[in-house]
Amino acid sequence: MSTVLIVDDAMFMRRMLGDILTKHDFEIIGEAETGTEAVEKYKQLKPDLVTMDIIMPDMSGIDAVKEIVKLDPEARILMVSAMGQQTLVVEAIQAGAKDYVVKPFQPSRVIEAVSRVIKK
């Protein structure tokens, strides 16, 4: 079973994403609400996959991607962005994120993207 770290400042999003992933046999091993926390948790938990929100307090998702990739160049990070954040998504991919999904997400889209990233 692949392990996932969910990063989002809204519990609503963490819960929804968590429910979708758990249903498809992923194990949620941690959640983080800020970029800083995401980096810390990544170090601790070494998840197979990270889902990363962009707009968060204290460190943005993009900066968190940069930090995590610095720690682990093989890190598999899936960006979860809102509509109209294309430029930010591009920036995140350049920083090392592997793929992205756009909120509001269809469960099937999420699972597709996650599976794709895991296989990479």
Place this chain on the structure above:
Amino acid sequence: MDLSKYRELFLTESRENLLNLNKYLLALENDLTNVAPLNEIFRSFHTIKGMAASMGYQKIVDLTHQAEDLLDKFRKEELKPNEEVLRLLFTAVDRLKSLVEGEDLSIDDVMKNLELVSSGEFGKLDIKEEAKLRKIKDIRITLDYLDTLMNIAGELVINKDRILKITQDRLIEELTSPLERLSRLVLDLQEKIMNIRMVPMWQVFDRFPRLIRDSSVKLGKEVDFVIEGKEIELDRSMLDKLTDPLIHLLRNSIDHGIESPQQREQLNKPRKGRLLLQAKRLKESVEIVVEDDGGGINPDEVLRVAKKRGIITDEEVEKLTPKEIFNLIADTRYSTKREVTEVSGRGVGLDIVKERLSALGGSLDIDSTVGEWSRFTLRVPLTLAIIKALIAKVGDERYAIPFSQVSEIININPSSDIKTVHNKEVMLLRGEVISLIRLSDVFEIPSNGNSNSVIVVNVEGKDMGIIVESYFGQQEIIVKSLGGILGDLPQFAGVTILGDGKPALILDVANII
């Protein structure tokens, strides 16, 4: 995907973000050059947008998207906020709140205005430093669930006390030490659940600056609103029930207390009035003070009205302390159909505030110096669920008297200490005469004739004595509400179950006297 189960989470998180929006919009309004709140405002709009999109609430998505767009331009220094834009954003937040709560209303005008502003021409901003952002770490539990937990813990206490009593009666020694451990554990559990129910005052206090702003703008008053002690914690349901009385008192201060800027200047006072909302933790209670530096209350005027309305007689006036005089204005008969303004209107008078507090086992105290200040002091127990009480015995009945209302207990010699004046029983307490009542008379229950103790209670700043046969020491009791016909009796604040499994009614002292 079944979205209904996310509705609750959507609501709680959106409400939290709406509070945040008001808070940071106010910060921005206070200082338009401060860019720190912009990121917070942007993020809150953004978070609500993301959730609403997942829930399929299109109007909320549209509104937050447009607002976010504008905020982004402020953040990137493409545009600069001004007072008019702030007003528009406040309106947008108000609409958003209604939409979040499930109302359906038009947002076309706000959308159009937001679009107009977004395409406007503004100067460049002088950006200083990055915002330092607040981090909240918590999980959410519904209050119902906590109430259930509390009830179970309460039942545990009751059953533990029963076992304890049986063990003591039958002298079962082997049980003593495990029971002691059980007692500690149950107590610990109860305390932990209590702690979960405690929330900081800011959850309610943070709504007030916006309210104060709106009220003072409407009345043309200038108010410097100061909040102190908002980190103090109180039981969630208690805090909820205090919100309306507090709103009333705050509006009252702006409406009737603080003078207009012109008047204040003539009186050699600073143009801006000062309104203080302060919370303090006392031993078993929390004190909340609403104080303004406005016109104060004129005691002569209070006495005139009180006499006219038949609340007091000329003789009684002599005996009143200044505080007792001020407290007259919270009498139900005092505030008959006064002029109702839009601001403090709603027909909620001080008498209702006082009633509400007494229902919570608390008190309201009023003090003032005419021309200078008025102070309203609210005191409430930390929680509604468990209270410390004194168990008083009258005949075969036992009654619980909340400790928050008891000021002292005196053992007396009935034949020499109780005196009769005008057919009423009184006694001397440190040189002061206090009137006495007998619970056996109030509830018409047969008494065994003993009257060995007087429980002194403080009601509206006045000491009164309750004569009881005997009392048991302080005890923590679980408050259960009275249902059915008993629920309407103002003399009782609820009922509790004592260690022997028998119930005892909890007195609401203010309504007995």
